[in-house]
Amino acid sequence: MRILAIGDVTDPRAASELASRLWEIRRSLSLDFVAVNAENAGFIVGPDPEVAQTLLDGGVDVLTGGNHTLQKKGLFSLLDGDRRVLRPANYPPEVPGAGYAILDAKGYRLLVMNAVGRVEMEPSDCPFRAVDKILDREEGNYDLAMLDFHAEASGEKMAMGYYLDGRVQAVYGTHTHVPTADEQILPHGTGYITDIGYCGPRDSILGISTEVVLHRYLTHLPERFVPAEGEIRIEGVVFTLDESARRCTKVERVVL
Ligand SMILES: [Fe+2]
Numbered sequence: 001m002r003i004l005a006i007g008d009v010t011d012p013r014a015a016s017e018l019a020s021r022l023w024e025i026r027r028s029l030s031l032d033f034v035a036v037n038a039e040n041a042g043f044i045v046g047p048d049p050e051v052a053q054t055l056l057d058g059g060v061d062v063l064t065g066g067n068h069t070l071q072k073k074g075l076f077s078l079l080d081g082d083r084r085v086l087r088p089a090n091y092p093p094e095v096p097g098a099g100y101a102i103l104d105a106k107g108y109r110l111l112v113m114n115a116v117g118r119v120e121m122e123p124s125d126c127p128f129r130a131v132d133k134i135l136d137r138e139e140g141n142y143d144l145a146m147l148d149f150h151a152e153a154s155g156e157k158m159a160m161g162y163y164l165d166g167r168v169q170a171v172y173g174t175h176t177h178v179p180t181a182d183e184q185i186l187p188h189g190t191g192y193i194t195d196i197g198y199c200g201p202r203d204s205i206l207g208i209s210t211e212v213v214l215h216r217y218l219t220h221l222p223e224r225f226v227p228a229e230g231e232i233r234i235e236g237v238v239f240t241l242d243e244s245a246r247r248c249t250k251v252e253r254v255v256l
Helices: 012-028 049-057 073-081 127-137 154-164 210-219
Strands: 002-006 033-037 062-064 100-105 108-116 144-150 170-174 191-193 198-201 232-242 247-255
Touching (some): 049 062, 062 108, 127 144, 144 154, 154 170, 170 232
Parallel strands (some): 144 170
Antiparallel strands (some): 002 232
16 A cells, blocks of 8 residues: 655645645546645644645545644634544544544554644644554554654654554654654654645745745744745655554655
8 A cells, every 4th residue: 555645835826736736646647545734824823624625625635733833823624524534533522523533544444643733843642652542442443553743752752653553554743744764664654744844835934925925034023924936846755564464664755
């Protein structure tokens, strides 16, 4: 099975471009499942429900979230109504939506989980114990499992990779928008990478106009962030899984 995970989509234009190219990408990379982190897809916050729908209609199998997912109230009904739209699992139980879903991938039951980190991030419940709870609760109900761990600190993400090694088939980080070069298979067969990057304008600072960001750094004057223009870069990782051995056999970074 081949699973593509795409990093944080930074604005609605990037979402539209990804959606328009995704069936061709699925075909050319022989993909069985596509996960996209959409927590910034409304530009910084998001996504708006329309943007989320564009991605789902374009061939995305699951939208994962992060620290900005719940900042768009308009998304709440989709979070509650469509199990392909996730928010982090380690939030209070009262918040809309769910932090995981069991979805079909090539005829297998794929458990997709989403959590946020706690180092240099807003307070949340323990992500390690939140993931444990999901794996316990759903034992026997899934064949394969993966986690989008939306976190700032590399060390926390690596800790999660080793914590889940052998228990899930893929653990990858999102949130920083900058891909790391440490894709690997951990000792017990979990595919891992600290950050998979982003999907947004190539000439930008994390998706934002370089001019605006530089102006803010140089002057400390308030200025509204705006998305950068120009060519869209799509970054992600393909995990190849051996379904019967329940192991990852290959982790490849891709730029599309
Ligand atoms: Fe984030």
